[in-house]
Amino acid sequence: MQDANIKTTSSEGDDAEKSASSAKAQTRRELRDLSHGELVEILEQLGQPKFRAKQIEDWIWVKNAQSFDDMTNLPKSLRASLAERCVLGGTTVAAQQVSTDGSRKYLLRFDDGVAVECVGMPSGNRLAVCASTQAGCGMKCAFCATGASGLTRNLTASEIYEQVMHVRDDFNTRVTSVVLMGQGEPFMNYDATLAALRRLNSPDGLGIGARHLTVSTCGIIPQILRFAKEPEQFTLAVSLHSAVQRTRNMLMPGVKRYSLLNLYDAMGTYVDITGRRPTYEYALIRGVNDSDEELESLVDFCRGNLAHVNIIQLNQVPGSKFEPASEARAGEFVRRLGQVGVEATIRVSRGADIDAACGQLRQRMERRRG
Numbered sequence: 214m215q216d217a218n219i220k221t222t223s224s225e226g227d228d229a230e231k232s233a234s235s236a237k238a239q240t241r242r243e244l245r246d247l248s249h250g251e252l253v254e255i256l257e258q259l260g261q262p263k264f265r266a267k268q269i270e271d272w273i274w275v276k277n278a279q280s281f282d283d284m285t286n287l288p289k290s291l292r293a294s295l296a297e298r299c300v301l302g303g304t305t306v307a308a309q310q311v312s313t314d315g316s317r318k319y320l321l322r323f324d325d326g327v328a329v330e331c332v333g334m335p336s337g338n339r340l341a342v343c344a345s346t347q348a349g350c351g352m353k354c355a356f357c358a359t360g361a362s363g364l365t366r367n368l369t370a371s372e373i374y375e376q377v378m379h380v381r382d383d384f385n386t387r388v389t390s391v392v393l394m395g396q397g398e399p400f401m402n403y404d405a406t407l408a409a410l411r412r413l414n415s416p417d418g419l420g421i422g423a424r425h426l427t428v429s430t431c432g433i434i435p436q437i438l439r440f441a442k443e444p445e446q447f448t449l450a451v452s453l454h455s456a457v458q459r460t461r462n463m464l465m466p467g468v469k470r471y472s473l474l475n476l477y478d479a480m481g482t483y484v485d486i487t488g489r490r491p492t493y494e495y496a497l498i499r500g501v502n503d504s505d506e507e508l509e510s511l512v513d514f515c516r517g518n519l520a521h522v523n524i525i526q527l528n529q530v531p532g533s534k535f536e537p538a539s540e541a542r543a544g545e546f547v548r549r550l551g552q553v554g555v556e557a558t559i560r561v562s563r564g565a566d567i568d569a570a571c572g573q574l575r576q577r578m579e580r581r582r583g
């Protein structure tokens with residue numbers, strides 16, 4: 214960690230003001246949570262033509278309007294009537310870190326005070342965003358900073374979506390891909406996750422191709438099977454981390470009840486239905502899942518199946534007993550998988566000088582607040 218290269222900014226001062234205004238707003242609906250039908254209905258009640266719905270949706274889903282007054286092509290009287298019926302909640306940046314490699318990490322705070330992390334990772338003319346689907350997480354993975362503090366709440370579809378708009382606006386460039394690999398387990402918040410993905414994919418939203426939208430799950434089998442039947446070609450990543458049952462039970466106790474055998478079957482069904490290649494994430498942990506026995510189990514799990522293995526260098530979480538394996542060992546995993554025809558890559562770690570991935574920025578800020 215090179216603290217000298219880190220620029221962290223934080224703005225916590227306006228909290229009291231925010232909570233007072235959100236208390237007042239309690240009876241009004243959040244504009245971004247209205248369905249298209251509900252918005253049309255409100256506009257009808259206000260005697261407004263139908264095309265206003267499209268204009269408003271463009272303001273919230275494309276232009277990322279932060280207030281009704283931003284919506285300059287709406288009559289002032291309509292903006293006022295909307296403000297009487299709805300709120301347009303804002304996110305504030307509670308903290309931000311900029312890495313020397315260009316990636317930026319944000320802690321975004323919603324109106325109720327809950328904060329989540331998202332990251333923007335530029336590379337050439339591409340911009341990848343990593344977004345959260347829950348505040349906190351209930352899955353208790355032993356190596357994960359978010360898992361340690363439990364689930365706070367599910368995010369709404371618009372809260373998932375807003376993170377991506379925020380990163381886009383901060384970089385002032387098009388987002389080319391999104392991975393839901395921030396905080397939380399997307400498949401424990403399935404409906405909101407799918408709604409957010411659909412809007413990210415929609416030409417009336419950010420228009421990102423479905424194949425460039427990736428959901429990462431710790432392996433909730435019923436939802437993997439449900440996801441397989443969705444019509445869009447979204448990409449699936451599964452956190453495997455070990456193909457040995459006892460090791461995986463220790464690392465990922467939240468999915469103990471879904472055995473590796475059942476996961477193997479479910480992934481077979483997923484591939485049969487979709488024809489798409491899933492990614493398996495495997496964070497190499499020294500002395501835990503990096504042995505030859507572990508490697509051969511991983512080979513058996515993947516051999517002959519459509520699979521891409523992403524070897525991840527473990528991000529070290531302060532106070533954790535887990536340490537990353539060596540780069541050489543990661544290389545050996547990739548080579549051995551390649552020998553049996555399984556494509557494997559080592560994930561380039563971005564933002565290693567900032568609070569990296571995996572809940573560390575939130576953890577640090579919440580400690581300060583508490």
Ligand code: SAH
Pocket residue numbers: 352354356357358393394395396397398399429430431432450451452494496525526527528529530571
């Ligand atoms: N709950 C989902 C998505 C969020 S976590 C899932 O489990 O897939 C995104 C990825 O980061 C997962 O593969 C997760 O296992 C991994 N991860 C969590 N903590 C990590 C750490 N300290 N180092 C490396 N990867 C980690």
